[in-house]
Amino acid sequence: MAEVKNKEARIGVFLCHCGTNIAGTIDIEAVKEYAKTIPNVVVADNYAYMCSTPGQNKIADAIKEQNLTGVVVAACTPRLHEPTFRNATAAGGLNPFRFEMANIRDQNSWVHMHQPEEATEKAKDAVRIAVAKASLLEDLVPKSVPVEKTAMVVGGGVGGMQAALDLANAGIKTYLVEKSPTIGGRMSQLDKTFPTLDCSQCILTPKMVDVYRNENIELLTYTEVEAVEGYIGNFDVTLRKKARGVLTPAEAEARGIVGGGCTGCGDCAEVCPVIKPNPFELGMAPRKAIYIYHPQVSPLIYTVDFDACVKCGLCVESCGDKKAVDLDAKDELITVKVGTAILALGYDIYPIEKKFEWGYKNYDNVITSLEFERLICASGPTGGHLIRPSDGETPKKIAFVLCAGSRDNTDTGKPYCSRFCCMYSLKHAHQIIEKIPGAVPYIFYMDIRSFGKMYEEFYYRIQNEGAKFIRGRVANITEDPVTKNLHVNAEDTLLGRPIDMEVDMVVLAAAIQPSAETEKTRRLFGVSCSQDGWLLEAHPKLNPCGTTTAGVYLAGVCQGPKDIPDTVAQAEGAASAASIPIHRGEVELEPYFAQCLEDKCAGCGLCVNQCPYQALSLVEKDGRTVMQVTEAKCKGCGTCGGFCPGGAIWMQHFASPQIVAQIDAFLLGGEQ
Amino acid sequence: MADENWKPKIIAIICNWCSYAGADLAGGARIQYPPDIRAIRVMCTGRIDPLFILKAFQDGADGVLVSGCHFGDCHYLEGNYKAAKRMFLLKSVLKNIGLDDKRLRMTFVSASEGAKWGTVMTDVVKTINELGPSPLKEFAR
Numbered sequence: 182m183a184e185v186k187n188k189e190a191r192i193g194v195f196l197c198h199c200g201t202n203i204a205g206t207i208d209i210e211a212v213k214e215y216a217k218t219i220p221n222v223v224v225a226d227n228y229a230y231m232c233s234t235p236g237q238n239k240i241a242d243a244i245k246e247q248n249l250t251g252v253v254v255a256a257c258t259p260r261l262h263e264p265t266f267r268n269a270t271a272a273g274g275l276n277p278f279r280f281e282m283a284n285i286r287d288q289n290s291w292v293h294m295h296q297p298e299e300a301t302e303k304a305k306d307a308v309r310i311a312v313a314k315a316s317l318l319e320d321l322v323p324k325s326v327p328v329e330k331t332a333m334v335v336g337g338g339v340g341g342m343q344a345a346l347d348l349a350n351a352g353i354k355t356y357l358v359e360k361s362p363t364i365g366g367r368m369s370q371l372d373k374t375f376p377t378l379d380c381s382q383c384i385l386t387p388k389m390v391d392v393y394r395n396e397n398i399e400l401l402t403y404t405e406v407e408a409v410e411g412y413i414g415n416f417d418v419t420l421r422k423k424a425r426g427v428l429t430p431a432e433a434e435a436r437g438i439v440g441g442g443c444t445g446c447g448d449c450a451e452v453c454p455v456i457k458p459n460p461f462e463l464g465m466a467p468r469k470a471i472y473i474y475h476p477q478v479s480p481l482i483y484t485v486d487f488d489a490c491v492k493c494g495l496c497v498e499s500c501g502d503k504k505a506v507d508l509d510a511k512d513e514l515i516t517v518k519v520g521t522a523i524l525a526l527g528y529d530i531y532p533i534e535k536k537f538e539w540g541y542k543n544y545d546n547v548i549t550s551l552e553f554e555r556l557i558c559a560s561g562p563t564g565g566h567l568i569r570p571s572d573g574e575t576p577k578k579i580a581f582v583l584c585a586g587s588r589d590n591t592d593t594g595k596p597y598c599s600r601f602c603c604m605y606s607l608k609h610a611h612q613i614i615e616k617i618p619g620a621v622p623y624i625f626y627m628d629i630r631s632f633g634k635m636y637e638e639f640y641y642r643i644q645n646e647g648a649k650f651i652r653g654r655v656a657n658i659t660e661d662p663v664t665k666n667l668h669v670n671a672e673d674t675l676l677g678r679p680i681d682m683e684v685d686m687v688v689l690a691a692a693i694q695p696s697a698e699t700e701k702t703r704r705l706f707g708v709s710c711s712q713d714g715w716l717l718e719a720h721p722k723l724n725p726c727g728t729t730t731a732g733v734y735l736a737g738v739c740q741g742p743k744d745i746p747d748t749v750a751q752a753e754g755a756a757s758a759a760s761i762p763i764h765r766g767e768v769e770l771e772p773y774f775a776q777c778l779e780d781k782c783a784g785c786g787l788c789v790n791q792c793p794y795q796a797l798s799l800v801e802k803d804g805r806t807v808m809q810v811t812e813a814k815c816k817g818c819g820t821c822g823g824f825c826p827g828g829a830i831w832m833q834h835f836a837s838p839q840i841v842a843q844i845d846a847f848l849l850g851g852e853q
Numbered sequence: 854m855a856d857e858n859w860k861p862k863i864i865a866i867i868c869n870w871c872s873y874a875g876a877d878l879a880g881g882a883r884i885q886y887p888p889d890i891r892a893i894r895v896m897c898t899g900r901i902d903p904l905f906i907l908k909a910f911q912d913g914a915d916g917v918l919v920s921g922c923h924f925g926d927c928h929y930l931e932g933n934y935k936a937a938k939r940m941f942l943l944k945s946v947l948k949n950i951g952l953d954d955k956r957l958r959m960t961f962v963s964a965s966e967g968a969k970w971g972t973v974m975t976d977v978v979k980t981i982n983e984l985g986p987s988p989l990k991e992f993a994r
Contacts, residue, residue: 258877259894260869287880288892292971299888306891707928709871711965729870729928729964773896791899793930818929819900823939835895840866841908843893847864848912 190221190316193249194308195240197231197256199286204229206290208301212255215305221316223247231256237269244273251275251315255283255308261720276320278772278834283311306847313846317839323769324812328414328762329520333358335406335702338366339385339745340737340752341525342392347756348523349397353763356517357392358420359402360698363478364389366527370461370551372558372565374745375608376639382477382560389479403484405698407514409522409705412816413732414768416519424510426471426485433505443505445473445481449496457489463552466562471496471506475560485510521732521759524706524716525752526699526739531586531692535593538657539582539689545571546665547658547687550605557612567613569686571665575617576685580669581606582655583626586692595692597713600742602690603630607640609688610648623649623682625671633744651680658687699739706733715741726755731768734759773817773834775810781829782807788821788830797821861981863916864909865892866901868933871922871963878967879974886974889981890918897921898959899932903943906957910947913990916981919959920973926963933961955980956987 194216198204209227216225224247228236231254240252252275254266259282267277285304293300330353334345337359345357357364368374369389371381392398401420408419427449430442455470468474470489473481485496485508497506530551534542541547546569548556559565569576583606587599603626610622629650631640644650653671660667661683669682695714703710707730709717716739719727726734736752737743743751762768775797784806789797796814799806808829822832831837867873873894879886895901898921906917919940921933937959944954958980960973 258873258880260874260877284877284892287877289880289888291880291883292886293888294883294885296888303888303891310891310893704925707930709874709926709964712963717964729874791935793932816929818897818932819895820897820929820932820935823900823902824935832900835900837902837905840893840895840900840905844864844905844909844914845912847891847893848862848909848914 190251191223191247191249192221192251192253192312192315193240193243193247194219194222194225194253194255194312195231195236195243196225196227196285196308197236197254198227198229199257200229203256203286203290206294206297206300207285207304208297211301212304212308216308216312219309219312222312223249232262232265237265237272240266240269241273244270244275249273249275250279251318252280253283253308253311253315254280255285255304255311257286258282258284258288278321279315279318281311281315281318283307310843310846313842314839317836317842318834321772321833323772324774325767325769326414326813327767328765329416329518330354330763331356331517331519332759332763333416333418333517333519333522334525334736335522336366336525336527336737336739337361337364337392337400337402338525338527338737339368339388340527340748341366341523342388343749343752344523344525344736344756344759345398346388346391346395347753348760349395351756351760351764352397353760354397354399356399356401356519358404358406359400360405361474362403362425362482362484363474363480364392364400364402365477365479368745369475369477370554372554372561373608373612375604376633376635378608378611386477386479389477393479400480402480406702406705409707412770414520414762416522416732417516418519418522419514419516422513422515424485424487424512425482426487426490426507426510427483428505428507429480429482433503438504441502441504443482444503445483447473447483448499449483449506452495452499454493454495455489455491457486462555462562465552465555520763521734522706523734523736523752523755523759524702524708524739525736525755526702526716527696528693528738528742529696531595531694533586533689533691536586539585539655539687540658540660540667541689544658544660544665544667544687545569546576546660546667546685547689549689549691550602550609551691553609553688557609557616565616567617569665574685577617577620578684579613579620579622579686579688580655580667580682580684581609581622581624581688581690582669583624583690584654585689588627589692595694595713597742598630599693600630601744604633604636604639604744606688606690607631607643607648610643611646614646614648621647621649623651623669623684625651625653625655625669627652627654633746653680693738693742695739706730708733708735715739726751726758732762771817773819773832774812774815775817775819775821776831776833777808777810778829778831779807781827783827783829784808785826788825791821791824793818793820859986861889861915861978861986862913863890863918863977863981864914865890865918865920866895866898866905867892867919868898868921868928869894869896870928871926872920872960872970874964875962875966875970878964879970880967882967884967884971886971887978889978890974897927897929897932898936899927899929901936901939903939906943910952910956910987910989913987915984915987915990916956916958916977918973918977919957920962921959923961923963952987952989953984955984
């Protein structure tokens with residue numbers, strides 16, 4: 182490692198006004214004058230926007246003119262502009278890692294807006310702390326590592342499918358991992374899509390076929406992510422291929438069964454004696470213990486539900502010479518190597534029975550919107566005839582409860598807007614007007630959020646078709662025990678009157694929440710989440726597809742509620758982002774590696790077990806045992822460096838003398 | 854102790870991925886908190902050598918805050934567990950040398966918990982104000 186040149190340090194300090202974001206609170210001139218008095222500082226300057234071209238030029242020019250050895254910019258946060266100013270530092274001819282940032286906006290001027298004097302003092306301290314570190318920084322060279330030319334998409338809904346197709350069509354071998362036996366996701370459960378009213382299946386199934394046929398996509402259905410190791414460019418992902426009990430034609434051929442494997446004929450399900458509720462139909466239709474969700478599944482391969490199967494063997498018999506059914510199948514673990522990964526984990530419906538006042542699961546005729554989708558769908562359990570669950574009659578008067586669990590700050594609700602419920606409820610209203618003569622939809626809403634392209638026009642159209650809109654949140658719903666009709670109690674806030682409306686059926690536009698496997702999967706990939714469990718993007722505006730884990734990207738609702746067009750758009754964005762490192766062929770890793778100071782190392786090996794990445798090992802060198810770092814494995818957390826009892830580990834860019842200098846600079850006022 | 858002008862000197866050593874991001878988020882949301890704490894960024898709380906904290910107290914710090922990711926959420930898998938163990942041990946050391954162990958605090962603030970960061974800041978300053986200047990202050994320097 183480079184020798185620390187403390188004595189010769191020549192530091193330039195650059196203060197950013199960020200318009201009035203910083204300068205409106207902090208006295209920049211005072212901080213600048215103070216900065217000039219800090220040891221090692223040879224120049225201090227300020228500018229309205231340091232991140233702009235003139236601001237960056239100031240840095241580069243000063244490096245050359247003043248022969249600087251280090252640069253400090255006091256501005257926003259390194260999480261936003263450290264790369265920017267590192268580039269500016271490099272433009273001045275200095276190693277980019279000789280740059281240090283003082284956060285005087287996000288963690289100062291913005292959080293002490295009413296205490297300008299204290300904020301100014303804090304900014305002086307922050308600059309002093311940063312100068313202390315900058316004085317000890319050394320030249321570092323990022324490590325380039327090759328990128329595996331394969332990608333993975335986790336989740337086979339419309340977002341995951343789109344991302345996989347884009348990657349595959351860009352020439353990248355892509356693994357599409359889906360936990361259920363078929364791809365298609367939530368969209369395949371929908372009847373029609375707003376505002377165009379085209380049939381969801383009709384636009385989705387061709388895409389499912391494209392995915393299945395694409396030579397660059399390896400489709401892994403009924404498969405879950407078990408473990409993730411490695412880093413951008415070199416992820417080793419362990420997958421659990423759950424025991425399906427049915428062989429594909431390819432698998433059958435591999436076992437020497439000529440012309441065998443599942444053709445999707447369904448003879449097995451015909452004879453299977455076990456009947457279970459079909460989760461695809463939300464339990465409103467039966468399936469057998471050997472099943473497909475619906476006729477359009479992709480791949481068209483049956484699956485054995487081993488929890489339900491009684492192993493009678495009738496399916497094996499009925500399959501005959503195809504020999505596709507294997508009731509002794511076991512889970513299989515496989516490991517694949519990928520360069521980048523996209524998470525498209527989707528959503529679940531919030532368990533709306535938690536809002537007990539609306540009686541879902543207590544009252545037969547209170548259903549969720551997703552159940553409505555299946556009931557109104559021509560391929561659904563009723564062949565598209567909307568019926569009341571209590572008596573099979575056709576409902577005429579239907580209430581729609583919007584924001585059911587969304588925009589709800591109580592313990593049993595979700596604070597966010599689920600974003601597509603307004604629009605699909607308008608679509609539902611249209612569908613019942615269209616399908617059931619004389620039927621009237623009553624929509625109880627808080628606000629109608631019809632913000633997308635052609636959405637507002639769709640809203641007007643539904644109003645004109647005769648849907649009734651009542652602005653008010655439904656307080657409670659009660660059931661007439663004889664007729665099973667429902668009484669909806671609400672306040673019409675436009676008329677200022679309470680309402681008690683008797684209806685035949687209630688449809689709850691239930692909130693959505695992250696899918697059940699989101700939490701487990703995000704932890705495997707090291708992705709953060711917001712308080713509601715939605716996955717956290719690298720930057721809400723400027724990097725909405727990326728995450729803080731390099732090489733892992735987000736698509737669709739798992740990042741936050743969004744409708745189909747937005748999901749597909751984000752999926753295409755994520756696919757583009759995920760393809761960049763692969764097409765470049767190599768990535769640079771931040772060189773925050775651990776280094777062994779061999780003269781101090783006693784070879785005790787305590788650090789070896791501290792490392793979560795097995796990057797450290799003991800080796801014999803010049804007749805003694807010392808620790809050795811495998812840089813490609815080291816991620817720079819510094820856990821070993823925080824532990825070494827001999828102080829023999831040098832954490833590049835976060836070395837002990839650098840951190841101690843920061844502590845001293847704050848507490849001892851900069852005097853060494 | 855009766856020094857009217859005394860203001861607590863508190864240092865926070867926080868991880869890049871969760872607590873530093875949470876602190877930035879507090880800024881974005883304009884959550885206001887007392888300006889007495891100075892933060893130093895490390896990549897992971899696992900980096901924090903207990904000696905850094907002892908050095909801070911030796912230098913005259915009235916309080917030290919260590920803040921990282923929630924358990925199970927560490928960007929580096931388990932650095933925060935190791936940090937928590939070390940802080941637990943260090944607290945007992947502090948107690949044994951006669952320093953109130955409330956002067957050292959470890960918290961877990963995620964990248965999405967801007968509001969919580971504000972609460973932590975306010976609470977740490979309140980605690981240190983109640984404890985008064987560090988008894989080690991006289992030895993400092």
